Amino acid sequence: MPALSPSSSETFTFDDDGLIPNSPLPLLLYRDVVRLAANAGQDLAKVFEEQFAINQWSGSWRNGVYPYHHYHSNTHEVLGVYRGSATLKLGGSTGHETLVQAGDVIIIPAGVGHMCIEHSHDFSVVGAYPNGMKxxxxxxxxxxxxxxxxxxxxxxxxDFDPVLGKEGGLRKWWPAD
Incomplete structure (x- = not known):
């Protein structure tokens, strides 16, 4: 499996909006993580599943993103876009809209709202959680x-960033307890 690395990364923090708690931890958006795998004709969903599992993010699933504001209070979440594109609203109703496309990875801290506003007909993600949390x-x-x-x-x-492992990524941006 090729080493995965984003071509760029973005961070977003969101305040509690009264309904969605959000988090002081930044949401991380890695752009174009699997460009080499895509060019090699590999199954991007499988590449994401394997990389996430290597870094102890398991319990993976394949689907889309719900079309309503929601969040997870008991775990962080990673989404790897393996097909298509979508406009997501991150951080609740007062949050940020962003376009994601195949190859992008979003690491969502517990409490941060997210929803799909619109998507291509083939939009699909692999999701997973640290240590296989439900x-x-x-x-x-x-x-x-x-x-x-x-x-x-x-x-x-x-303990691990789902893409970058023990060093970098959320290990840099999210202070350990």
């Missing part, structure tokens, strides 16, 4: 908020 799916209901805020605070920083 995610909850919360939509910003006020009754969920007190417990969700506490759970978000308890989610540990992973």
């Amino acid at each position: 995610c909850d799916i919360l939509t910003g209901e006020l009754c969920q908020r007190p417990q969700a805020l506490e759970r978000v605070k308890q989610v540990p920083v992973p």
Whole structure:
């Protein structure tokens, strides 16, 4: 498997908007991570699944991104876009819209809202979680908020970035406890 590295990376932080808690940890967006694999005709979904698993992000699945604001209070999430493109809204209703396309990876801290606004007919992602955690799916209901805020605070920083491993990436941007 080829070594994966982003051609560029972006970080976004989002304030609590009253419904979506978001996180002081930045969301990381790696652009064009698997350009070499794509050019070699490899199955990008399989490349993502293998790379994430090597770095202890497991429990992977293949699908899209929900078309409504949601977040996970009990785990961080990685999404590797293996086909198509989409405009995602990150950080809840007051957040940031960004276009993602095949080859991009998004690392979403626990509590950070995300949704799909529009997508190509073939848009697909591989998702995974540190150490194979099972995610909850919360939509910003006020009754969920007190417990969700506490759970978000308890989610540990992973030992490995899902793409870059032990060095760099979230290991640089997310301070360890």
